[in-house]
Amino acid sequence: MARDIRIKTRTSGGSTEILTMVNHPMETGQRKDKKTGKKIPAHYIEKVNIELNGKLVASANLGAAVSKRPMIGVRVKGAKAGDTVKVSWRDNQKESGTQTASVS
Amino acid sequence: MNTMKRRTFLKGTLASGVIVAAAGAGLLRPSEVLASEYPAGAFGQKGLDETMKALFGTSDVTKSDKIKFINPPIQAENAAVVPITIETSLKADTIAIMVTKNPGTLAASLDLTSSSLGYFKTRIKMAGTSDVHAVVKSGGKLYSNDVVIKVTVGGCGG
Numbered sequence: 001m002a003r004d005i006r007i008k009t010r011t012s013g014g015s016t017e018i019l020t021m022v023n024h025p026m027e028t029g030q031r032k033d034k035k036t037g038k039k040i041p042a043h044y045i046e047k048v049n050i051e052l053n054g055k056l057v058a059s060a061n062l063g064a065a066v067s068k069r070p071m072i073g074v075r076v077k078g079a080k081a082g083d084t085v086k087v088s089w090r091d092n093q094k095e096s097g098t099q100t101a102s103v104s
Numbered sequence: 105m106n107t108m109k110r111r112t113f114l115k116g117t118l119a120s121g122v123i124v125a126a127a128g129a130g131l132l133r134p135s136e137v138l139a140s141e142y143p144a145g146a147f148g149q150k151g152l153d154e155t156m157k158a159l160f161g162t163s164d165v166t167k168s169d170k171i172k173f174i175n176p177p178i179q180a181e182n183a184a185v186v187p188i189t190i191e192t193s194l195k196a197d198t199i200a201i202m203v204t205k206n207p208g209t210l211a212a213s214l215d216l217t218s219s220s221l222g223y224f225k226t227r228i229k230m231a232g233t234s235d236v237h238a239v240v241k242s243g244g245k246l247y248s249n250d251v252v253i254k255v256t257v258g259g260c261g262g
Contacts, residue, residue, distance in 0.1 A: 015221055028229070030207070046142050057220045063147040065203065065211040065229050067185045073225030074214065 005087055005099035009079070016079035016103060018050055018057075020087045021071045028064040043093055048072050051086040052079055052103075079103045146210050152237060155202055155209040160241055168247035170194050171238050176251045183230045183255040192222035194242040199224040205234030230255050 004023040009016055022045060029042025048060040050072070058074040079085075083103040090096035146159035153163040174189040188211075190199055199222065200213035206229075214224040222240070230236075230253065237250040 017223070017225075019225070046144075052219065055217075055219065057217050059215040060224075060226075061142055061147075061213045061215070062226075063208055063210055063212060065206050065208060067227040067229055071225070071227050072214075073189070073223070074216075075221040075223035076219055077221060078219065 003095075003097055005089070005097055007085055007087055007099060007101035009085060009101070009103045011079065011081075011103070015075050015077055017073055017075050018052075018079075018085055019071065019073045020048065020050065021069055022048070022087075022089050022097065023069055024089075024091065026062075026064065026066055026068040026070055043091060045070055045089050045091045048087065048089045050074055051084075051088075052076055053083050054086070141215075143210075143213065146213075147208055150207070150209055152202055152204060152209060156239060156246065159200060159210060159213065160198075160239075160246055162246065165239065165246040165248045168192075168194065168240070168249060171240055171247060171249035173236075173238065173249070173251045176236075177253060179254045179256060180230065181256065183232070185227050186230050186253060186255070187225075187227050188236065189225040190223070190238040192238075192240050192242075192247075194222055194240055194247060196222040196240045196242050198241040200239045200241075201226070201228065202237040202239060203228065203230055203234050204237070206231050 006021045008019040024045050027040050027043040031040045033040055042064055044064045045062050050058045057076050060072045081103055084100055086100045088098040143159050146155055149155040149158045156163040171192045174191055180186045188201055196216055198213055198215050201211040202209045203211050211228045212226055233254045235250045235252050237248050239248045
C-alpha cells in the first residue's frame with residue numbers, strides 16, 4: 001500500500017522549517033539478496049516536491065545515495081499556522097505518493 | 105519581396121507572443137517546469153568537475169564561507185545514515201550535495217524558489233571517509249564549501 005509520508009513544521013525567527021520523511025527503501029541496486037545471491041534492483045525516490053498553499057517552494061532531486069526513509073528539510077519564508085503543506089514524491093519505478101499537512 | 109519578409113516577421117512574433125501569453129496565463133508555470141526536471145544525467149557521474157558540468161553546465165566554482173555545514177558529523181557512526189545540513193546566506197537557486205568517494209558523486213540537490221531560504225537538510229549514505237561538498241548556484245555562478253566526514257567501517261571508533 002501507500003508509503004507513509006510524515007511532515008513536521010517548526011517556525012522560529014521568521015522562517016519555517018518543513019521536514020518530511022517518506023517510508024521508502026532507497027535501494028541502490030548494489031545490494032544482494034542474502035538468500036538468492038541476486039542483486040536487488042535499484043529502487044529510490046528521484047523527486048520530492050514541497051508546496052506551500054499550492055505554490056511550489058522547493059524541489060529535491062535524490063539519488064540512490066540518500067539514506068532509506070529519506071528525510072528532506074527545507075526552510076520557507078512567510079508561512080503561517082494553518083497554511084497547507086503538500087509533499088509529493090515519485091521514484092525510479094514510477095511509484096508516487098502525496099500527503100498534505102498544516103503548518104503548526 | 106518586402107511584404108513577404110514582413111509576413112514572416114509577423115508570423116514569427118505572433119508565435120512567440122503565444123508562448124509569452126501562455127506563460128503569463130499560468131499554463132507554463134515556472135513551478136511545473138522546475139518540477140519536471142530531474143537531472144538524471146548528473147547522478148551517474150563520477151568526480152566533482154564532471155558532476156558539476158552535468159548538473160550546472162560548468163565546473164567553474166568559487167569557495168565561499170557563506171556556505172555552512174551545520175553540526176557536521178566529523179566521525180559518522182553509521183555510514184548508511186549521515187546527517188547533512190547546509191545553510192547559506194547566498195541567494196541560492198540550487199544546493200547540491202556531492203560526495204567524492206561515493207560510486208556516484210551527486211547525492212542530492214535541492215531547487216529553491218523565491219519563497220524558500222538557502223537551507224537543505226537530509227541524510228545520505230557514504231561509501232567511506234570522504235570530503236563532502238556543498239555546491240550552491242547563485243546568480244548564475246557556483247560557490248562551494250566542503251567538510252571531511254570520517255566513516256567508521258565495522259562500527260569501532262578510531
